[in-house]
Amino acid sequence: MRRIKELIIEKSLLSSALITIAVTVGIILVLAIEAVSFFKEVSIFDFFTDTQWTPLFTDKHYGILPLLSGTLLTSFIAISVALPIGLSISIYLSEYAPKSFRKTIKPLLELLAAVPTVVYGFFALIVVTPFLQQFMPNLSGFNSLSAGIVMGIMIIPFISSLSEDALYAVPKDLREASYGMGATKFQTAFKVVVPAASSGIIVSIILAISRAIGETMIVAIAAGQQPRLTLDPTVPVETITAFIIQVSLGDVQHGSIEYKTIFAAGITLFAFTFLLNTISYQIRKKYQEKYE
């Protein structure tokens, strides 16, 4: 009787793992199948080289580049904000802050990631953009700059928290060795501790980038919905994610080519985040081998 009970528990645990995998495989399959049927009508070459994305207009162009540039531009701005701030926070918490302060501030910072992204989106649109317009009169109401900045604030805890874990895990011996040579705290932090934790820090940055690329609400609300191949942060752009919601919410006919565009866009996005996750997984694996 007991054996049967154990067996049932084991199998049910196994099946929940299998269901998760099955769902993931299913999603990828749907993405791939729909994308393949999209690419039967639009050549892959055009998809990657055409500089216009106008599937909802009469003059249809299916070039992913404007969406991709929107995604990369907002992500780049976000990471430019989050990297210096997040890294400074992590170094401060790990190397300078008293233990009790570290224990209080870390969960508080992690709250930043818990704020619903729709709130961030409105914050960008109705607070940050008007604020920036005081200094930059040319700034459009929708722009990648404020969306990127706010997205950067959102991903700060990804960098600060994970990097801090990596820095804190650096053995105390190494710090003592450095202090013992006459190094200051600053020299010890930047010449010994940060390099020793570099793989963990890189992983945190990649995860933050991956989060920024996949972020939807903030960019959909604050960056606009105008696919445009540009590096100008002051004008409206559209990211891959924002385009996917735009189509999903609209009245595009199921099965039409316009409908299939979201799968082509989706699989491009997936390819990016999958690549980043794989890289960070590989780095983490190497890093664990080194320190355990």
Add this chain to the structure above:
Amino acid sequence: MEITMNKIADRKIDLNTISSKDGTELNQASRIEAKDVKVWYGDFMAIKGIDMTIKPNTVTAFIGPSGCGKSTFLRLFNRMNDYVEGFKMEGKIKINEDNIYKKKINVEELRKEIGMVFQKPNPFPKSIFENVAYGLKIQGITDKKFLNERVEKALRQADLWEEVKGDLKKSALALSGGQQQRLCIARTLAVKPSIILMDEPTSALDPISTAKIEELIHHLKEEYTIIIVTHNMQQASRISDYTAFFYLGELIEFDKTKKIFTNPEKKQTENYITGRFG
């Protein structure tokens, strides 16, 4: 100027040498004097009033059972206890007549004069060369030729040069435990300190590596004042000129090593070195 330790800290690195009779450059060792030193960690009194004078160019072994305060006492000399929470200290420690616990001391300058080798080999996750050059680089020295010379000399002194001269670019973590510890010694020697503190430097090593390091210590005393904490009685008797026996935060006996191991004054010392407790 912030640096007030005129005798030991203001010496520029190149002046940190004197010439011996045969013309080779010799490093100048320092003298240490502790006066009525008391240490607390929070409410716990770890050192209960110790006086001690350590002569230059000697090897002094600190022995005693775990928790007797010998490591704490050792770490007072380069102010390594400063980072321990609840640390409080009374009394004076003078190095070449300068009190290193006076308010205006520059701790970083002090530590350049007083090298430390730790219990577990702790090379930085950098190349062999970068490890040895670290202390010089943080002092702002960038002259390639000077760095190369210093690194080679330090590695030779630490008896590691022949084993690693082919690949100084290799990661220090790829070396064996014994090699890593000699690398840590070389790293310390590269900045030419006047005192070297060793906190159980061989306790994590095999007998052959241990023998190499002991031989090294024997040579190094020509140029340095060496203090070594050890749990190994034979090691203390083999390598040291003076031995200090600590027990429960007190210095029970401090004398020539020969005297301590053959004819100790105190019963407690005798009991400890003959293995009756500890």
